[in-house]
Amino acid sequence: MTGSEELPRIISVDDHVIEPAHLFDTWLPKKFRDRGPQPLTAGIGELEYVGGKYQITMDPDGPPTDWWIYEDLKFPYKRNIAAVGFDRDEMTLEGITRAEMRRGCWDPAERLRDMDANHVEGSLCFPTFPRFCGQTFAEAHDKDVALACVRAYNDWMVEEWCGGSGGRLIPLCIVPLWDVGLAxxxxxxxxxxxxxAVTFSEIPTHLGLPSIHSGYWDPLFAACEETGTVVCMHIGSSSQMPAASPDAPPAVQASLSFNNAMASMMDFLFSGVLVRFPRLKLAYAEGQMGWIPYALERADDVWEEHRAWGGVRDLIPEPPSTYYYRQIFCCFFRDKHGVASLDAVGRDNATFETDYPHVDSTFPHTKEVALEHVKGLDDETVWKLMRGNAIRMLDLDLDRTPGQYRSRASRAG
Structure with a gap:
């Protein structure tokens, strides 16, 4: 950075919320409440992560844990998804209650205080119990209740979680994935x-849903394009993390997690979706960005050399990287290689995240982490990475240039 070592306040495009126990009792219509998700505090047994899937049991003699019980699903909250406030070696797969969590995990007023302490102005939060794109409700048997739950979650997200934040908590909604018309x-x-902003699966076919190549999702993409709604895809929103050996430790999946984002981006670049919907915006969450330069180079090379037999000669009229730079956003929080490759990643395509309150979160040291990544970059690029690209992506009612931000910050000071 030139000038001082101050950093513009961050707009984080990937954080998470732990749903409060009252959510569905408050926001779900009364006629559905007895069939909707029920909060429960109960003991948890052994919890393992095998081949990208959690194996969970209840145990009345186990540590107290907060659960959601919904149809035949038993969903516990775990320390690794409410990790802020714990030492690194305590961020385990053990169960946790809301009372043991840092209150900012589920209380919007406390979240704002934690954001202030973490140099963050705005935050976009993915769901936890519904899972990253609402898979919980897509897998439910009673779709009338499931649809009511989707709407109840969104009403809570907009009106309660974000409603009193003065625009600092940015709503991110889910859709009923099982019916594109309802979506x-x-x-x-x-x-x-x-x-x-709306969540969507990075790889819908992993959920048993139609692929983006089928045309089934085109009405959804058209609606998102028309309304300026960003399609946000978090790693793991296909309910399947990349795995090597089935008995590999979870660290292998964690190290390979960017593969989901890379596979999804290739899918979109060669699908024709971005050709048909030139104003549609896609955003990849928690995938980092160091892999993007080679992925784009390879995609363009395949388009140039292999398009005749590769099935995209008449589908993709320009090199695939054209559509990436025009319509796709990535994000990072620890990726020095990505920052070093920023010209290829795209100075207008990269955004920043804090991943609060997950185990990867940079809280409460986000400012220091960000400064370490952006040192040596010019002020305009730093502003874009920390907030400007996110403001443009989400069409936020905030400063659109570094000059506007400096003026506003000066008045606030």
Whole structure:
């Protein structure tokens, strides 16, 4: 950075929320409540992570844990997803109650205080119990209740979680993945009240849903393009993390997690979706960005050398990287290689995240981590990475240039 070592306040495009126990009792219509998710505090047994899947049991003699019980699903909260406040070696797969969590995990007022302590102005939060793109409700048997749960979650997200934050907590909604028509209606319903981001699966076929190549999702993409709604895809939103050997430790999956984002981006670049919907915006969360330069180089090379037999000669009229730079956003929090390759990653495509309150979170040291990554970059690029690209991506009612930000910050000071 030139000038001082100050850093613009961050807009984090990937954080997480732990749902409060009252969510569905408050926001789900009364006629569905007895069939909707029920909060429960109960003991947890042995919890293992095998081949990318959790294996969970209840044990009345086990450590107290907060659960959701929904149809035949038993969903516990674990320390690794509410990790802030614990020492690194305590961020385990053990169960946890909300009372043991840092209150900012589920209390919006306390989240704002933690954001202030962490040099963060705005935060976009992915769900936990519904899972990253609402798979919990897509897998439910009673779809009438599931649809009501999707709407209840979104009402809570918009009105309670974000509603009193003065725009600092940025709403991110889910859709009923099992019916594209219902998904379109939910995008439009939320866009009508100012929501500009929706979650979607990075690889829908892993969920037993149609692929993006099929055309099935085109009405959803059209609605998102029309309303300016960003399609946000978090690693793991296909309910399947990359794995090597089935008995490999979870560290292998954690190290390979960017593979999901890379596979999804290749899918989109060669699908024709970004050709048909030139104003559609995609955002990849928690995938980091150091892999992007080679992925784009390879995609362009395949397009140039192999398009005739590769099935994309008449589908993709320009090199695939064209559509990436025009329509796709990535994000990072620990990726010095990605920053060193920023010209290829795209200075207008990269955003920043804090991943609060997960085990990867940079809280409460985000400012120091960010400064270490951006040292030597010019002020305009730093502003873009820390907030400007996120503001443009999400169409936030905030400064659109570094000059506007400096003026606003000066007045606030």
């Amino acid at each position: 379109v209606a939910e995008v439009r319903r939320n866009a009508g009240r100012g929501v500009r």
